[in-house]
Structures are given as structure tokens and as C-alpha cells.
Amino acid sequence: MTENDAVRAERFESGREVLDSIHDDAGHQVIDSLADIAPELGHQIVAWGYGDVYARPDLEPQERQLVTLGILTALGGSEAQLEVHVGASLNVGLTPQQIIEVFLHSSVYCGFPRALNAVDVARKVFGERGLLPLP
Template sequence: MSENETLRAERFASGKAALDAIHDHAGHQVIESLADIAPELGHQIVAWGYGDIYARPELAPQQRQLVTLGILTAIGGSEAQLEVHIGASLNVGLTPQQIIEVFLHSSVYCGFPRALNAVAAAKRVFAERGLMPLAGETPEA
């Protein structure tokens, strides 16, 4: 194996470890869905996105997920990715209430429509995991 191939394999292995630590089946399914159409994109998501970025020690997994949720909410049109990362956020220890708080906070900067889309994605994930209804989420008069 050449030095380049070795480095490529090491980056992928590092990324796979980070991916495994954060995501359940949904995260892995994204990579698997690319195998027959864009395998290099799947490789880069794992090697670069997770191996080079997510594996960095400067932010904890919970912090990385908070940032990711905010960004995906802000850019909009990323509800499928939001669902995957809402699941990952739960996997790394964020609570449903903390996740909803991200979307409430995001509404100030990116608007109610994007925050509402993010909350709808969260509702789907929470329902799948048996986390609905959220306790203590009643508005004050």
C-alpha cells in the first residue's frame, strides 16, 4: 500500500470511529446510501467530516452537535440531515429540551420558518424514540 493509500485508510478509520461514537443506524445509513452512486462522497464525509473535523478534541461531542443543529437550522432545506443530527444529539447526551432550546434560540437569528422546520424534524425523531410529548413545555399566559 502506498503512503497516500495508507493515509487515506487511516483518515477513514479515524472518521469511522468518530461516526460510530456519535451516530446510530441513521448516520451510517447516509454513508451506505451513497455506495452505489457517490462512494467517494461517502468516503469524504467519513474521512474528512468525521476523521478530520468531528474527531478534533477542542469541542466535546455535545458542543459539536449544538453547533451542527444551529447551522443546519440556519441554512434551511436540510431537514433530513437535521433528523440524523437530532438523533446524534440524543446519542451524545443532549436532552430533547436542550435540542428544542437550540431551535428557539435559532429563531432569533434565522427566523421562525426555519425554526419551525427544525422543530418538526425534532418531533419526528422524538416520536420515533418515544420521547413525545415533552414534559414541562407549556407556554406561560
């Protein structure tokens, strides 16, 4: 193994630890689903996205998920990724009410249709986790 290979493997392993601390099966399935078509994309998501960016110390996991939910809502068309991150948000301790509040707040900036789409995704995840109806 070359030094480059060792650094590459170390970055991936560091990212995998962060991924494991945030995501359940849904997050890992995203990476696994890339193995037969775009394994390098899966590697970069783990090594760079989680190992280099998510692991940075200046934001807590809950804060990172709040930002991620807002961005995915604003982007629109990212419902599959939003589903994974709604689950991750619950995993790191955000409440369903906080998640819905992100979507309400996002509606001011990106519009009601995108916020409604995000709420539909949350409804699915909350339902799967037995969290409905919300108080």
C-alpha cells in the same frame, strides 16, 4: 498498498470510529446510500468530516452537535441532515429540551419558519424514540 492508500485508509478508519461514537443506523445509512453513486463523497464525509474535523479536541461531542443543529436550522432545506443530527444529539447526551432550545434560539437569527421546520424534524425523531410529549 501505497503510502497514500495507507494514509487514506487510516483517515477513513479514524473517521469511522468517531462516526460510530456519535451516530446510530441513520448516520451510517447516509454513508451507505452513497456507495453506488458517490462513494468518494461518503469517504470524504467519514475521513475528513469525522476523522479530521469532528475528532478535533477543543469541542466536546455535545457542543459540536449544538453547533450543527443551529447551522442546519439556519440553512433551511437540510431537514434530512437535521433528522440525522437530532438523533446524534440525543446519542451524545443532549436532552430533548436542549435540542428544542437550540431551535428557539435559532429563530431569533434565522426566522420562525426555519425553526418550525426544525421542530417538526425533532418531533419525528422524538416520537420514534418514545420521547413525546415533552414535559
